[in-house]
Amino acid sequence: MNTAAVHPLLADVHGWPDPQTDEDRLAFWARTAELLDWDTPWETVRRWTPPNPQTRQGPEAAWFEEGRLNAAVNCVDRHVAAGRGDTVALHFEGEPGDRRDVTYAQLQEEVSRAANALTDLGIGPGDRVVIYLPVLVETIVITLACARIGAVHSLVFGGFSAEALKFRVEDTGAKLLVTTDGQFRRGTAVPVKANADAAVAEAGVNNGGHLEHVLVIRRTGSEISWTEGRDLWWHETVETASPVHSPESFDAEHDLFIMYTSGTTGKPKGLVHTTGGYLTGALYTYLRLFAHPDPARREGEVHWCTADLAWVTAHTYEIYGPLSAGATQVIFEGTPNTPHPGRHFEIIARHRVSTYYTAPTLVRSLMGWFPEGIPAEYDLSSLRLAGTVGEAVNPEAWHWIRQQLGRDARDAEGAPALPMVDTWWQSETGSTVLSPRPEDADPATGHRLKPGWAGRAMPGTAVAVVDESGEPVAPHVQGNIVVTTPIPSAARTVWGDPQRFYTSYWEKYADRGWFLAGDGAKIDEDGDVQILGRIDDVINISGHRLSTIEIESALVSHPDVVEAGVCPVADATTGHAAVAFVVLSAGAQARIADDAAAETELLSMLRAHVGEVIGPVAKPRTLIPVPEVPKTRSGKIMRRLLTQLHDGQKLGDTTSLQNEPCVPVIDEICRARGTAQTPTAQERR
Known part of the structure; x- marks a missing residue:
């Protein structure tokens, strides 16, 4: 295997055939992993031990064993080494109107400074860092810096309460919390540090906890309380560090991040994702769904995933997927109707956004804000593709996206032709499981886009819609959707509670080795799947x-x-x-x-x-x-x-x-x- 990867901007993944057998899927994922830069080649593509009903343990999965790599190097350094240091990685848009463009070379320096600062604070491989920040350049910088030194990051939504943050700090045993003095929200500077202080009051080493420091970014200039010796300013700690850092490589199964998701017991589950498999799935699905099918036309495109950086959607399609592909993307701090409801359209026009990935709930809000349609003054002609995530998109919103956002994408008969990728996946799967393919917008492919349907399984993945006993349901009959084959980007366990991993996802169909997603679904005669919502609480x-x-x-x-x-x-x-x-x-x-x-x-x-x-x-x-x-x-x-x-x-x-x-x-x-x-x-x- 060649450890020097083909640069993903040059990879024609759209032309790869869909594997149909388990042997073909292993070969497919091996080929996909070669799009990454590996310091040490892997020896085994996948090792899989099925779930065990006797011990009540979930499956043991390992991908690309013996392989070693660095996630941050794949997201930053290799693009600089390929001569693309001057390419913009991030177009940042702050809610108050401040803007900043960050090139890959600049991102490399900032991530290196943060990595050096983390090391100086005593953070090392395997240590946990909780990140409680809004959508800022610094949020991505500290996330990648953790990956660079092998620390395990856990991002927390900035709107969560002190109690919710406290649980995550204590459950992970975090040594460091990264936060900000405040965040801008709907035109107001909202305090954040006070929540952080309340959350970590009992988590410090003096109280038997593990937390040693709170690293604070000055964003709003708000007055904050300060604990000497524990609290540190970002600008004094990170921005003064050396911009040169020599990264080391880590095992493919080295823990990358912990993603908390709510479960039916009330206690959030900390899903553990590892480096090599997750990064492989994130990169491939980004390229397959969002990158231009012609590699020669990828340079200059701009991607925008509107999710908050704390959600798995942003981890995969706003951090690791786009950046490992060398893409240029927008990140936006604010709310979509501040200072006016057309803010997103302004951003699309200003940065010539090509691919727009958002939630159906936002689309429904836009429909309410613009009942007569999006005003013609907004130039949306750069849009090549739209996508939705988070829940099934209702047909009305689906049609509105194609007619309004995609008003400049029309076929020869004048009908809407904007490709729609209505993706279905979960924090547990790490990357997209079901989606229409962008080419389905072209009737010549023999397939078609269906409003409200999540489409087919992604290449390398297999699903089924089954009844309670595991038998396939008839077309248009509701059943449970299950993932029937292991995928590299999937979570490996629940942090600190491996038995819960079994009972939450594997127990029901343990004898088949299937992952129970927890959603109801229907399947039609074409093999397309419609997601019907949660089967749990x-x-x-x-x-x-x-x-x-x-x-x-x-x-x-x-x-x-x-x-x-x-x-x-x-x-x-x-x-x-x-x-x-x-x-x-x-x-x-x-x-x-x-x-x-x-x-x-x-x-x-x-x-x-x-x-x-x-x-x-x-x-x-x-x-x-x-x-x-x-x-x-x-x-x-x-x-x-x-x-x-x-x-x-x-x-x-x-x-x-x-x-x-x-x-x-x-x-x-x-x-x-x-x-x-x-x-x-x-x-x-």
């Missing part, structure tokens, strides 16, 4: 996956709440919204018995409480006081039943409830509040 709000139990736990932590049941309901803008059914304490019930104002005040207080415990995105849209919530005989809250009652849908089986008489009571409450329409619960059975 996770709510997807604007692309943020939140556990119902985590929200319930936050509510119950308030003294006025005895019990809570949280369920997802449809929302025209965010995709899903959380509705909370709350059983109030006797004291709270007495206060609101004859005082509507007191109830309004209490419910508003409870929403704010959830925002403080988890973060604003987790606030329930609606809270409904009820005498009790429906539970099975094993004590599990029937959340899907709550959704059905709220929406006035046909009810499922209630015979397993230990308190079935509560169902018509809750139904009457919902109908009285106008959430559910007649007929009654009894009539809907």
